[in-house]
Amino acid sequence: MIDHRKLGRELELFHSDPLAGAGLPIWLPAGAAARHAVEEYIREEERRAGYQHVYSPPVAKRQLYELSGHLPHFAEDMFPPMRLSADDEFALRPALCPHHALVYRSRGRSYRDLPLRIAELGGMYRAERSGVLGGLSRVRSIWLNDGHIFCPLDRAGEEVAAVLEMIRRAHAALGVRPAGFRLSLHGAGDKYVDNPPMWERTEDVLRGVLKDLGVSYVEAPGEAAFYGPKIDVQVVDVAGREMTLSTVQLDFHQAARFELSYVDRDGARRRPVIVHRSVVGSMERLFAYLIEVHEGAFPAWYAPVQLEVLPVGDVAVERFSRSAIAAGLRAEVSREGTLAARIRDAARRKVPFVAVVGPREATASAVNLRIRDTSDQLLPEPEALAALLARARP
């Protein structure tokens, strides 16, 4: 049975230390390098799609979460508030939306500003019970690839469709196995904001997007967020189970709570809706999934070490490894031990490219290049580097 906790230990991707606390993993250099590559990819995709990135703190005054509705509807998933002084209480945030609503509100908005797309890869916290915590799949400290689109309700459908397309591309690049769509609707109970006409309208918008896409989907009553319906892009894990990484949610509630508005063409003040979306979900859940699906052998573009340079004898390889690093590859030189042992070690650590540089190759300015799962090729240095770079892009 493939288990990301075991692989995470063997490949030194992340570490859980009882002194730091359960569900509060530490990303080790190899895991951090892979995560960084994925974060860069997502940020670039978002930039191209017209998002603006912000930073906001993972802690805020408790009043912020009273206003957002998180404390009234979501308190049992939050850490208890922290008291700094009698009238100063803070909460670890359970979501980034309230801060992004404040970004929207930081100045007056007109219809020309919309859709306003705000993105952040930010930290947040959930008070998971210690019994359910394990590795990266269920954690208390979460780094979420988050984004919020503020727009009129009649523009929300096209924004949701654009997000679904971005998710499709990201899944293909990351090697995620898609398993279809789930339309999560509200259900009975006081967990949900009480506004039947808005539930109906927003659920219709999402249904319309899925219909226009021509994809099949299942409807799941009682799986919506408390503030609105959502489309969950389901993926299938190594055990064949369905799970959610990526989601698009249509929220008619928080904009009203925060009294967000914009001045429309005709001068009237109108209320936007908020599309909450995550292209790949949290870094923790994503990597728990990716480690298992790829059995630790990530696609080359986000492999922690992409190129292992193995000199034979005391041949000089510094120029080659320096040019590989300068070209953007994560490369390292390994000299200790026999060549066979070093090749085995690189394979064990799932390094996608191995370059053996012997005396013959050094004089010929060529490297004997092993690419994971392919046979050896003897290539001149510039060609070897170009071949690696071409395969190291998403």
Ligand SMILES: [Zn+2]
């Ligand atoms: Zn949100």
